[in-house]
Amino acid sequence: MASHVRNLSAVPMFLCVFLCVLAEWNTKDFQRREHTLVKPYQGSGMSVPQWDFLGSTMVTNSYIRLTSDHQSRQGAIWNNVRCHVQNWELHVQFKVHGAGKNLFGDGMAIWYTQERMQLGPVFGSRDLFTGLGIFLDTYSNHNGPHNHQHPFISAMINNGTLHYDHDSDGTHTSVAGCEAQFRNKDYDTYLAIRYEDNTLKVSVDVDNKNGWRECFVVHGVKLPVGYFLGASAATGELADNHDVISVKFYELESEKKNPPYTGLPEATVMEAPRDRVEDKRGSLSSYSGWKLFMIIILIIIALAVVGVVGFIVFQKQQENSRKRFY
Structure with a gap:
């Protein structure tokens, strides 16, 4: 009798486990390994399965460093499998850090x-691209004052004809953006890009809260x-380490069953241009620190030369006047 009771008491536990497993199987999203990048990165030799890298990119056991904290570097890593998923969510674990305290840059981007x-x-990456770019702009010496601080995350939808204007920090081609203080953290930071039913949503976890904070939504x-x-x-001229730790891609199951879109990328809503002061070419505000320093040095030298020439001319005039006097 006791054994029979024990068997009966085990049934609810079995049902709980079964329901939990069933709940996991019925989740509305699942990870696609062909678009996912996690440790360990390397396959045979120096290759990264289903991913290609170029430029200054360096693959280590702990992270993929797109650029090191040195000037004039470019690096990238690209999935070599085309994405045919209509609704998806991408989680990027990353870290941007460097020795610069007040001056640093330029930033990184996530592409589709x-x-x-x-x-x-x-x-x-290339200008005049076709698709989606999510820009993590850290350039602290940006051109012209804005009504936002850096780092700044923004999105750009391009049909291949729009030029990204660095002089305006992409102000006039952005569809949305938000501030996010993700640089020089003691912990890893996260970015989530969700595209579902023609809606783009970007969220961040840059405060080590283990939860998403909405950055912006664009319909x-x-x-x-x-x-x-x-x-x-x-x-x-400014630099940072830009590290990618993981990229996880999830396919979303949408209630809407629309045929795949085959046209050019487009966004029906554009963000209103953010307030800024136009960068005037040739003005002192458009030059970086070392250029401004060189200009000041040249101005000082020029003034010194003018002073010396003026003094010599003055001496000659004094000598001529004394000769005429005697």
Whole structure:
């Protein structure tokens, strides 16, 4: 009788375990390994399965460093499998850090684009791209005052014809953005990009809260399937380490069953241009610190030369006047 009771008491426990497993199986999203990058990164030799890297990118056991804390570096890593998922969410674990306290840059980008494996001026990748770019802009010496602080996260939807303007920090081509203090943290930081039913949502965890904080939401975004995922970074006169620790891609099961979009990327809503002062070429405000220092030195030298010439001319005039007097 006791054994029979024990058997009966085990049934609820079995049902709980079964329901938990069933709940996991019925989740509305699941990870796609062909678009995921986690440790250990390397396969045979120096290769990273299903991912290609170029430029200054360095693969280690703990992270993938797109750029080191040195000037004029560009690096990128690209998934080599086309993404044919309509609704998806991408989680990027990353770390941006460096020795700079007040001056640092330039930043990194997460891509979903038609093109891949092309270094360029937009955070280490090509300009005039076709697709989605999420920019993590850390350039502290930005051009013209804005009504936001850096680092700044923004999104750009491009059909291949829009130019990213570094002089305006992409102000006039951004669809949305938010401030996010993710640089020089003692812990890893996270970015989530969710694209579902023509809605783009970006969230962050940069405060070590183990939970997402909404950065921005944009409706009316159309992205075709068949593009590539990637990440890139760049340094200029200012620098930082830009590290990618993991990239996890999830396919979402949507209640709407729409056919895949096959046109060019587009966004029906654009963010209003943020307040800024236009960068005037040739003005002192448009020059970096060392250029401004050189200009000041040249001005001092020029003034010294003018002073010496003026003194010599004055002496000659004095000598001539004394000769005429005698």
